[in-house]
Amino acid sequence: MSEPLLSLQGVSKSYPRGGFLDRMLARAKPFVALDNVSLDIHRGDVVGIVGESGSGKSTLASLAVGLIAPTAGQILLDGADLTELMRDHAGPWRRRVQMAFQDSSSALNPRKTVELCLAETLALRGVARAARRAEAHGLLALVGLGVELAPRLPHELSGGQRQRVGLARALAMQPDILFADEPVSALDVSLQAQVVNLLARLTRELGLTLVFISHDLALVRTLCSRLIVMRNGAIVEQGACRDVLDNPQHAYTRLLISAVPKGLAGRKDRPSSQNSLRGDVFEPPPTAVDHGVFTVQDLVERT
């Protein structure tokens, strides 16, 4: 097997707890958010991470994208130690790992228009000033948004539109690997389908390596090739997505699956295209990339 794109080797992250005195007297044990986690992510993987709240999913993502440094262990990006890379805050490695955030209202600066948000991102990737506008519009088309949204401020967009802008911003850096931290949990079901379809399309068309963090086993099943189940900061089970969901080995995985309402978790068939506003999850409709240019109007007519 080839060298993994991203590799976590015995990574732990803990936070001190209690006051100064408690720490001096070692009375308070540090809070362990992530405990000795090892995993490899290869180019082109679509990895789902599931687990209950507080299981360390988001900590894992923050560590892997270099927002925080691990307390122990090593994270390797294409073989290079991420902790070393982080010394250069604005280094070229930054653009390679990007993240889409859960809360779309917090993910975008409320005072920056969509276009400015994308343009300043492109500027940091080194795109020439003259080319930024066109490329920003191209990114909007890529995530299925019309250019008429470019001059808008985040509060003038719907949650689903904001989520897509956040995605476009992450894609503007042309990352090798994208972490999506519960990108759809704050959206209603029809918007969830849109965003998940979009992610599915992007992984196929851009060859994007995606780490999809979610509560939702049904979504993970449709989207991901590999699945990691986490609990209390540790990985309890991992493997091919279908294997894990159809034949869970760990009691906690079985518990997670049984917690999903009947008819979803064990569902072998795919969600019918009638239930999805934007066509079938497995066969997304032709897109901007296929056709060159398209507008929101095109999308509406297609459905």
Added chain:
Amino acid sequence: MNHWSQALRAVDWTGWLGAAFVVLMLGSAVFAPFIAPFDPIEVRLEDRLAAPDAVHWLGTDQAGRDVFSRVIYGARASLTVGIGAVVIGALIGVSAGLFAAYKGGLGDQLVMRIIDGIAAIPLLVWAIAIVGILGVGPVQIGPVALPNEAKIVLLVGVLFSPVFGRVTYAVAQRVVRADFVKARLLQGARHRDIVLGDILPNCLSPIIVQATLLVAIGIVIEASVSFVGLGVQPPSPSWGTMLSDARSAIYSGEWWLPVFPGLAISLTVVGFNLLGDAVRDLFDPRSEARTLVA
């Protein structure tokens, strides 16, 4: 500049009233020599304590000086201290608050504890104590001799900085945790760009409101310091010294002596408060007038 006109159309009448008061006072301060009908410090004892009439619109004081002219010239001292102190206080305080909130850790603790220390003693007590210790003469700082007014501006500015520091810190602490700041970090944006481009603009509206309130407080502090004789020195006019001189007049019936400088202070303070509300709305992206920022 289309979005400006659009934004300004959304300002309601109280905002315009505030702006009008402020412009009136600023105009008085700047154009005092052209507006004032008399020399504000010329003593004419034969005209002393004249009630308001066609010649002396607002009457004259104990030394026969024209009250209207003195109120007009007095705007200079009040606005210099009010606005100057707020600019200095905002520069120091906002920088400190942003630094502490963004940096966190030890630097945060250090900066905020200094701010707590300064803020522990009331503004006016600080002001009077320090001016009292330094005296009313010019203060020599290295090669620069600070005249009394500049000294008061600087002093009140430093005393205002903890207020700006705390307001900025409180908002910035929330903003630095926002996901859009994380996104900028992930893009490798420079820290300076993140702080000035993403964090500061989202802290601005409470800072602006605070600034306009503090202009008003600065004016009151100038008046108070002058009232107790430590501020603007006679015979130069200032609303505070005029009020101070008018103390005895309250009992002897020359009502115009305290009323007009008092009115000038009140109108200016109210004006800055109303203006502050309007400006805050302009800077709020969710308000009708949000196009200003876009």
